[in-house]
Amino acid sequence: MKKINFKAVLALTTVLLVALLATGCGGQESKQSEQSKDQQGEEKLKVGFVYIGPVDDAGWTAAHEQGRQYLEEQLPYVDASDYVENVPENPSDAERVITQLVEQGNKIIFTTSFGYMDPTINVAKKYPDVTFLHCSGYRTAENVGAYFGRMYQARYLSGLVAGKATKSNIIGYVAAFPIPEVIRGINGFTLGVRKVNPDAKVKVVWTNTWIDAAAAKDAAVALLDAGADVIAQHQDSPGPQQAAEAVGKLGIGYNSDMSKMAPKAVMTSPVWNWGPYYVDTVKAIKEGTFDSTPKYGSLTYWGGLAEGVVGLAPFGPMVSEDTKQLVEQEKQRIIGGEWDVFTGPIKDQKGEIKIPDGQKMSDQELLEMNWFVEGVEGTIK
Amino acid sequence: MIVYGTKYVIEKKLAPSSSAYVVIPFSSIILALLVGAAFLVLSGHNFFEVYTAMFRGAFGSTYGLSETVVRTIPLTLTSLGVALAFRMQLWNIGGEGQLYMGAFAATWVALTFPGGSAWWVMPAMILLGMLVGGLWALLPAIPRAIWGVNEIITTLMLNYVAIFWVDFLVYGPWKDPHGFNFPLTATFSSGAILPSLGNSRIHAGLFFGLILAVIFYVVIYRTRWGYEIRVTGENPGAARYAGINIKKNIMLVMFFSGAVCGLAGMSEVSGIAHRLQHGLSPGYGFTGIIIAWLSRLNPFVIVIVTFLFGGLQVGGYIVQTSGIPSSMVTMLQGLLLFFVLGGELLTNYQVKKVPAKKVTAAPAGDDSV
Numbered sequence: 001m002k003k004i005n006f007k008a009v010l011a012l013t014t015v016l017l018v019a020l021l022a023t024g025c026g027g028q029e030s031k032q033s034e035q036s037k038d039q040q041g042e043e044k045l046k047v048g049f050v051y052i053g054p055v056d057d058a059g060w061t062a063a064h065e066q067g068r069q070y071l072e073e074q075l076p077y078v079d080a081s082d083y084v085e086n087v088p089e090n091p092s093d094a095e096r097v098i099t100q101l102v103e104q105g106n107k108i109i110f111t112t113s114f115g116y117m118d119p120t121i122n123v124a125k126k127y128p129d130v131t132f133l134h135c136s137g138y139r140t141a142e143n144v145g146a147y148f149g150r151m152y153q154a155r156y157l158s159g160l161v162a163g164k165a166t167k168s169n170i171i172g173y174v175a176a177f178p179i180p181e182v183i184r185g186i187n188g189f190t191l192g193v194r195k196v197n198p199d200a201k202v203k204v205v206w207t208n209t210w211i212d213a214a215a216a217k218d219a220a221v222a223l224l225d226a227g228a229d230v231i232a233q234h235q236d237s238p239g240p241q242q243a244a245e246a247v248g249k250l251g252i253g254y255n256s257d258m259s260k261m262a263p264k265a266v267m268t269s270p271v272w273n274w275g276p277y278y279v280d281t282v283k284a285i286k287e288g289t290f291d292s293t294p295k296y297g298s299l300t301y302w303g304g305l306a307e308g309v310v311g312l313a314p315f316g317p318m319v320s321e322d323t324k325q326l327v328e329q330e331k332q333r334i335i336g337g338e339w340d341v342f343t344g345p346i347k348d349q350k351g352e353i354k355i356p357d358g359q360k361m362s363d364q365e366l367l368e369m370n371w372f373v374e375g376v377e378g379t380i381k
Numbered sequence: 382m383i384v385y386g387t388k389y390v391i392e393k394k395l396a397p398s399s400s401a402y403v404v405i406p407f408s409s410i411i412l413a414l415l416v417g418a419a420f421l422v423l424s425g426h427n428f429f430e431v432y433t434a435m436f437r438g439a440f441g442s443t444y445g446l447s448e449t450v451v452r453t454i455p456l457t458l459t460s461l462g463v464a465l466a467f468r469m470q471l472w473n474i475g476g477e478g479q480l481y482m483g484a485f486a487a488t489w490v491a492l493t494f495p496g497g498s499a500w501w502v503m504p505a506m507i508l509l510g511m512l513v514g515g516l517w518a519l520l521p522a523i524p525r526a527i528w529g530v531n532e533i534i535t536t537l538m539l540n541y542v543a544i545f546w547v548d549f550l551v552y553g554p555w556k557d558p559h560g561f562n563f564p565l566t567a568t569f570s571s572g573a574i575l576p577s578l579g580n581s582r583i584h585a586g587l588f589f590g591l592i593l594a595v596i597f598y599v600v601i602y603r604t605r606w607g608y609e610i611r612v613t614g615e616n617p618g619a620a621r622y623a624g625i626n627i628k629k630n631i632m633l634v635m636f637f638s639g640a641v642c643g644l645a646g647m648s649e650v651s652g653i654a655h656r657l658q659h660g661l662s663p664g665y666g667f668t669g670i671i672i673a674w675l676s677r678l679n680p681f682v683i684v685i686v687t688f689l690f691g692g693l694q695v696g697g698y699i700v701q702t703s704g705i706p707s708s709m710v711t712m713l714q715g716l717l718l719f720f721v722l723g724g725e726l727l728t729n730y731q732v733k734k735v736p737a738k739k740v741t742a743a744p745a746g747d748d749s750v
Contacts (some may be wrong), residue, residue, distance in 0.1 A: 054708070081702075082705075083702070086711075088663050089659075090662065091653050091658070092653055092663065093698070096451075097698050098699070099444065101702070114563070115658075118656075177552075178657075179563055179564060180562045273572070
């Protein structure tokens with residue numbers, strides 16, 4: 001065969017193409033009848049979600065996904081079936097995905113990663129009738145609310161657990177990016193650790209990624225090599241805890257209950273519980289009582305332990321009764337409102353008093369936090 | 382390769398037929414769609430609906446079409462940029478880094494002269510973005526020209542340096558003072574923002590790509606310098622014998638290659654992001670390499686292939702709302718690429734049957750291709 005017979009190739013592909021179209025058309029009809037069944041019910045309120053990772057990441061996105069499912073269960077008039085996973089934070093993609101969700105008839109859209117902030121604001125300008133809610137940023141508009149949770153409170157409680165458990169007095173912390181959210185979490189955690197164990201140090205390693213499980217594991221291994229016997233983390237995956245379990249050390253998870261992924265290591269995990277907030281917000285928008293004005297620094301909503309947006313996952317069997325009682329006691333102190341984690345005296349890394357005795361940091365100061373407390377080993381680049 | 386006692390060899394075609402350039406990619410796409418359909422059916426999805434949704438998302442509405450064009454702008458520039466170097470067999474894998482350096486230089490202008498008039502701010506951003514992108518490519522071109530240092534490795538590595546440099550700036554000295562310590566620079570003032578078309582995001586960067594495609598064509602095919610580049614690429618020995626200054630041309634070509642990629646970065650910060658930030662480009666510099674290759678380095682084919690490629694990327698996400706997991710969409714995009722690039726082999730090579738008597742003459746166990 002000197003030359004490939006192009007006519008034969010062309011004929012073959014044409015036949016295949018026709019077959020593809022024929023079977024495809026049959027399939028389309030069945031789907032259309034399904035859709036019309038849906039339309040027989042009442043007009044539903046469509047709510048869309050934009051996710052940074054996959055819904056089964058056992059982390060950040062999984063927590064929002066649980067909130068979305070809770071919303072659908074609780075409010076029968078809501079159709080929250082439109083969600084888009086793995087949307088990168090570059091300016092080009094996010095804005096298009098959000099716009100397409102609007103075009104598909106969604107009236108409320110939750111954008112659940114910091115990098116979607118500018119895209120959300122840009123799209124909101126073009127669609128004043130749609131309400132947008134952006135998680136973890138600082139920009140708001142008439143139809144854009146900024147929401148977040150006081151994760152530092154739950155991290156403080158998990159720090160108490162870690163501080164009690166460490167024997168080497170070195171705790172490793174695998175952190176994503178040096179932004180205020182992560183820094184606030186490290187500081188809250190460290191204050192918890194040092195409350196029960198003033199000699200302990202928290203070593204921080206940056207991975208510069210949220211969702212690279214391999215990089216997160218590598219960072220944890222480096223910390224374990226440096227003598228850490230408890231690994232805490234701010235990542236979207238359970239990689240660091242799995243690395244700790246592999247060498248028989250302990251860990252603190254994050255985002256959602258990570259005990260399933262590393263049952264021998266995970267003592268507890270500070271977790272998100274977005275469901276009730278999503279239900280309340282959608283209700284408020286439907287009833288016309290929603291107000292996007294920032295009330296907590298630059299945020300429209302910033303719930304904590306008291307509101308139940310953040311909490312601790314159930315303790316593992318290795319956590320003692322003493323520790324559990326202490327955590328419960330501190331939790332009630334925070335919920336009661338007379339004390340919060342960032343109440344002075346608090347020293348910075350140099351040992352200088354940063355927050356004087358009895359003074360409480362304001363929400364805005366917390367949201368801009370750009371320094372480490374005493375006991376953290378690491379730098380903010 | 383021996384199949385049922387008959388020996389087959391793959392050998393290069395002397396002159397691929399012109400119909401092969403159309404028929405083979407077309408068949409490759411169909412085959413990829415068929416394999417993808419098989420996966421979709423096996424996982425319980427309606428493949429026809431998925432394909433239609435992807436197509437509609439990318440080309441089926443004014444908005445989808447406009448977004449495909451938006452995606453085309455940086456991709457055209459990076460593919461043109463690397464294609465220029467590839468013409469001379471210079472493997473510039475550093476388009477991504479040159480894009481970031483262009484974005485960096487353009488941002489410097491925008492942040493240093495806030496409120497400046499577009500009449501001079503815009504040309505300054507364009508020129509400086511191109512200059513710095515070009516210098517970033519010149520950096521590996523000099524050791525390549527003088528000592529023959531492999532430019533594939535050096536250009537690739539410089540990508541990471543450029544990306545981390547931009548990260549350093551946005552996390553550090555260039556952080557927006559009113560941005561609550563988040564890794565973003567301040568937003569550009571209106572003079573530093575490229576005008577966009579109506580309510581869409583299509584910005585003036587589109588013209589950069591189209592004008593450069595024409596310039597690329599004229600220079601490569603209609604000038605003496607372009608002739609030198611082509612001769613050097615196809616036969617360096619002959620070029621040297623003909624007295625072409627190869628060292629000078631390596632540096633010049635790499636500089637312009639980087640300058641065009643730098644312009645892609647400038648147009649992305651000025652037209653789309655309106656500020657510099659972490660993760661500015663979703664790999665435009667790398668995708669540009671694939672496009673340049675698929676287009677056989679022809680500037681006009683690049684524009685067309687980029688448009689189709691942009692559509693493939695834009696159409697992907699929206700399919701998820703009909704219940705297709707994002708991993709499935711990524712797989713479909715991968716299949717299309719795999720088949721189209723694999724089909725390339727058939728354009729330039731052919732499978733040939735070796736006469737039976739030669740097989741018996743071959744030593745036992747010989748299965749060389």
